[in-house]
Structure formats: C-alpha cells, structure tokens
Amino acid sequence: QSALTQPASVSGSPGQSITISCTGTSTDVGSYNLVSWYQQHPGKAPKLMIYDVTNRPSGVSDRFSGSKSGNTASLTISGLQAEDEAEYYCSSYTRSDTWVFGGGTRLSVL
Amino acid sequence: QVQLVQSGAEVKKPGASVNLSCKASGYTFTRFYVHWVRQAPGQGLEWMGIINPSNNSTTYAQKFQGRVTMTRDTSTTTVYMELSSLRFEDTAVYYCARSFLASDGFDFWGQGTMVTVSS
Numbered sequence: 001q002s003a004l005t006q007p008a009s010v011s012g013s014p015g016q017s018i019t020i021s022c023t024g025t026s027t028d029v030g031s032y033n034l035v036s037w038y039q040q041h042p043g044k045a046p047k048l049m050i051y052d053v054t055n056r057p058s059g060v061s062d063r064f065s066g067s068k069s070g071n072t073a074s075l076t077i078s079g080l081q082a083e084d085e086a087e088y089y090c091s092s093y094t095r096s097d098t099w100v101f102g103g104g105t106r107l108s109v110l
Numbered sequence: 111q112v113q114l115v116q117s118g119a120e121v122k123k124p125g126a127s128v129n130l131s132c133k134a135s136g137y138t139f140t141r142f143y144v145h146w147v148r149q150a151p152g153q154g155l156e157w158m159g160i161i162n163p164s165n166n167s168t169t170y171a172q173k174f175q176g177r178v179t180m181t182r183d184t185s186t187t188t189v190y191m192e193l194s195s196l197r198f199e200d201t202a203v204y205y206c207a208r209s210f211l212a213s214d215g216f217d218f219w220g221q222g223t224m225v226t227v228s229s
C-alpha cells in the first residue's frame with residue numbers, strides 16, 4: 001500500500017485560508033468516505049482534526065473543514081492562526097481493511 | 111478521562127525483539143480498537159496494525175507481517191506490540207491510538223515510545 005500524496009509544505013498569513021490536498025487511489029481515498037486528518041506539533045502525538053472526510057471531533061475549531069472529490073481529499077483551514085503552524089497528515093481506510101497515511105504537509109503561518 | 115499510557119524508551123540491538131505496552135484507562139477497554147503507528151525521526155506516520163481487544167483479532171500492515179504481533183490483556187486493560195528481527199530502520203517513536211470502529215479516525219493517542227536500534 002503506497003502512501004497518500006500530500007504537498008510537502010504550504011504557507012499562509014494570519015487570517016488567510018489554506019487548503020492541503022491528499023491524493024490516493026480508487027482502493028483507498030476513492031473507495032470510502034473514511035479519510036481522517038491529524039495535526040502534529042513537534043514532539044507531540046498527533047491530534048485528530050477531521051474524520052469521515054468532513055466531521056470534526058468535539059473541541060476542534062470550526063475553522064477546520066474537510067472535503068473529498070474522487071481520489072483526492074482536502075483539508076481547509078480558514079482564519080489562519082499562529083497556533084495552526086504544525087505538520088498535517090491525512091489518512092484513509094483501504095479496501096484491504098488497513099489504514100494508509102499521507103507523507104505529511106508542513107504548514108507555516110508567516 | 112481517556113488515557114493511553116505507553117511504556118518507556120527502549121534501546122535494542124539489531125536482530126533483537128522489542129515488546130511495547132499501551133495501558134488504557136477512562137473508557138470500556140473492549141469497546142475500542144487499538145492501532146499502532148510509528149514515526150521514524152523526521153519522517154511521517156506509518157500504520158502498523160490494529161487489534162480488537164474484545165476478541166484479540168488483529169490485522170497487520172503487509173510490510174510488518176511476520177515480524178509484528180499485537181496482543182491484549184483484558185485484566186489489565188493493556189495492549190502489547192512485539193516487533194521482532196529489529197533493523198536500524200525500525201528506530202522510531204511508536205504510538206498506540208484508539209478508534210471506536212476499525213474504520214474510524216484515531217481519537218486518542220498515547221504519548222509515544224522511542225525505540226532505538228543500535229549496535
């Protein structure tokens with residue numbers, strides 16, 4: 001199972017919006033609405049930000065939203081804040097009943 | 111409150127095995143799946159496998175099949191992950207994380223355990 005494809009880095013200014021893409025195949029992202037997104041700050045464990053493509057866990061800001069079209073899922077962060085600067089990973093359930101992660105995207109808030 | 115508390119750092123030689131633990135508390139242990147995810151230094155996340163604590167069933171990533179074994183002890187609400195035939199490239203932080211269904215997002219994570227493989 002190959003890793004999902006994410007851009008290595010994205011950046012934005014405070015208050016702006018950014019979108020991170022996550023491209024898979026018909027056997028993972030394209031198969032189910034079972035894509036999750038995680039935020040990871042340096043030295044910390046990942047934190048679930050989005051699950052089932054569009055759902056936010058309790059306590060996650062509504063500035064975070066998710067979507068999917070075909071084999072590509074996306075995470076949008078609106079109203080960028082300094083605290084959003086982190087690594088972001090997508091993950092998808094697969095037809096093999098396994099999970100696969102993306103390579104990660106480093107978000108810089110300029 | 112939900113907690114997944116992992117065992118301490120390990121240093122192992124190539125060819126050895128390592129057995130990590132993940133103690134769950136604050137929720138009904140058998141109602142949530144537990145995953146193991148690792149992260150090599152400066153690298154991304156890599157899913158290793160999943161265990162269903164209610165019946166001990168497991169699914170492993172193809173990459174680790176034959177080298178990884180996940181088990182659980184319901185009396186102590188602890189999940190274990192053994193990785194054998196260690197190689198230098200197994201040096202990583204190993205996380206446990208839970209999900210309600212096998213296909214759900216991982217909503218709580220352990221603090222991670224650093225495993226260093228060094229001669």
